[in-house]
Amino acid sequence: MSDYRYVFHNFTAGQRQSAAGQLWHTHNPAHPGRAVGEYRFTAPEQLDEVVALARQAQRQWREVPQIQRVGQVQRFIDAIALRREEIARAIVLEQGKPWDEALGEVDKSCAEARMMAAFACSEQGRVMPTARPGFTNSIRWRPLGVVAAITPWNFPILTPMRKLAPALLFGNAIILKPSEYTPAAACLVAECARDILPDGLLQLIAGQGEVGAALVGHPGVDGVTFTGSVAVGRQIYQGAAQHLARVSLELGGKNAAIIHDTDDMDQTLDAISGAALACSGQRCTSISRVLVPAERENEVVAGLKARLQTLVAGDGLQQGVTLGPLIHDAHLQKVSAMVRQALDDGATLICGAEALSPPQAPEGFFYAPTLLTGVTPHMVIAREEIFGPVITVQRYSTFDEALAIVNDVEYGLTAALFSQDNQLIERFARECETGMLHINHGSVPDNHMPFGGVKHSGVGEHSVGPDAFRFYMTEHAVYNRFQSSGR
Numbered sequence: 351m352s353d354y355r356y357v358f359h360n361f362t363a364g365q366r367q368s369a370a371g372q373l374w375h376t377h378n379p380a381h382p383g384r385a386v387g388e389y390r391f392t393a394p395e396q397l398d399e400v401v402a403l404a405r406q407a408q409r410q411w412r413e414v415p416q417i418q419r420v421g422q423v424q425r426f427i428d429a430i431a432l433r434r435e436e437i438a439r440a441i442v443l444e445q446g447k448p449w450d451e452a453l454g455e456v457d458k459s460c461a462e463a464r465m466m467a468a469f470a471c472s473e474q475g476r477v478m479p480t481a482r483p484g485f486t487n488s489i490r491w492r493p494l495g496v497v498a499a500i501t502p503w504n505f506p507i508l509t510p511m512r513k514l515a516p517a518l519l520f521g522n523a524i525i526l527k528p529s530e531y532t533p534a535a536a537c538l539v540a541e542c543a544r545d546i547l548p549d550g551l552l553q554l555i556a557g558q559g560e561v562g563a564a565l566v567g568h569p570g571v572d573g574v575t576f577t578g579s580v581a582v583g584r585q586i587y588q589g590a591a592q593h594l595a596r597v598s599l600e601l602g603g604k605n606a607a608i609i610h611d612t613d614d615m616d617q618t619l620d621a622i623s624g625a626a627l628a629c630s631g632q633r634c635t636s637i638s639r640v641l642v643p644a645e646r647e648n649e650v651v652a653g654l655k656a657r658l659q660t661l662v663a664g665d666g667l668q669q670g671v672t673l674g675p676l677i678h679d680a681h682l683q684k685v686s687a688m689v690r691q692a693l694d695d696g697a698t699l700i701c702g703a704e705a706l707s708p709p710q711a712p713e714g715f716f717y718a719p720t721l722l723t724g725v726t727p728h729m730v731i732a733r734e735e736i737f738g739p740v741i742t743v744q745r746y747s748t749f750d751e752a753l754a755i756v757n758d759v760e761y762g763l764t765a766a767l768f769s770q771d772n773q774l775i776e777r778f779a780r781e782c783e784t785g786m787l788h789i790n791h792g793s794v795p796d797n798h799m800p801f802g803g804v805k806h807s808g809v810g811e812h813s814v815g816p817d818a819f820r821f822y823m824t825e826h827a828v829y830n831r832f833q834s835s836g837r
Contacts, residue, residue, distance in 0.1 A: 493521030603763030625792030762805035
């Protein structure tokens with residue numbers, strides 16, 4: 351009997367398979383001394399067999415009628431939902447987020463997947479006007495083929511499901527490489543496919559950058575979908591280009607909220623603090639910049655400080671915990687270094703800026719919710735993604751200035767405006783350079799809406815939504831000239 355809660359290797363050909371690479375252990379970031387899982391990495395030379403299995407399975411899957419495919423994927427989603435608490439526990443143990451957040455992640459993953467199943471039952475082609483007598487013209491869509499998906503550690507089921515569901519629904523095979531830090535949830539999801547989906551259609555491999563690069567560069571892969579940092583996204587873009595694979599990249603964000611003329615400051619600050627501190631700030635849509643008129647700065651700072659100080663750090667399985675740890679020590683040191691640099695650059699500390707040692711998890715990688723004022727647009731902390739529980743406050747004089755500050759970063763994922771002025775709201779909707787725009791609420795996306803960014807925050811089609819299928823299918827123009835039968 352293993353001492354590890356999770357022991358997984360590859361999931362290929364419908365079952366767990368032995369792997370030939372490095373042995374790897376995951377640890378609970380709230381209790382770093384506690385090993386959680388044991389995994390064997392995939393060796394790059396094993397990928398030929400994995401891709402061949404995927405191609406074989408996809409050739410059969412693409413012939414299954416679309417509505418029948420949707421039904422099978424819905425059964426797969428139902429199987430995941432039945433194991434929601436088991437999967438949520440795996441998320442808490444490897445990623446660290448509080449129980450309610452982990453359970454909510456599983457539920458949202460299933461809800462988004464069900465919305466994609468509904469979209470998969472809608473029209474994906476059309477009849478077009480003809481320019482010549484005796485012709486009919488139409489546009490048709492076909493499955494792309496074999497899709498490689500590489501996902502990060504912060505959302506161990508949500509991000510994989512945003513790729514698995516549409517890939518399968520629209521007739522593709524998919525090879526998933528989850529983060530080596532949080533693979534258990536994805537492994538449990540893969541098990542849910544057993545006896546529901548054809549063998550080889552959904553495969554899971556384990557590994558770090560080496561196996562990810564080999565998968566991206568494999569000539570048998572038709573498309574690569576990746577969520578993670580801009581730096582790694584650039585490498586994936588280059589690797590996929592070597593064999594002209596299609597790419598969809600969801601990258602970082604440096605998201606801002608403009609507080610302008612809100613009539614309900616309590617509701618505004620609740621929305622901002624919730625969007626900033628979920629997952630301990632370790633999410634690409636976290637609000638990390640708050641822009642406020644000088645005359646309301648004191649009110650905003652006091653309100654945010656009060657909210658940050660109510661958070662309870664600890665083991666996510668303990669009742670009452672609302673702030674989990676950062677993923678590992680290196681990330682804790684990175685967040686701490688960025689805050690120290692901001693203070694050296696002239697920012698003012700309101701609260702936080704220190705590691706925490708909760709009584710029940712004193713060795714965990716916890717960082718105190720941090721609030722900084724006196725931040726200016728040129729500071730690194732105002733321009734780079736921090737991925738931690740840190741909020742900066744910046745003053746502005748006019749709405750033009752605020753909008754310019756929001757847009758003057760390389761990222762373009764999401765932003766929020768709190769205002770009752772319809773003219774400013776319309777300007778924000780027209781001119782804010784982000785893929786998602788939220789007005790009078792935090793950066794929480796709906797299950798049926800497109801999810802993605804512009805500028806350095808994204809390349810290719812967005813996840814979820816009615817047009818997400820475009821990444822997973824190829825478009826074909828059909829010209830049909832009717833021949834006379836001679837009768």
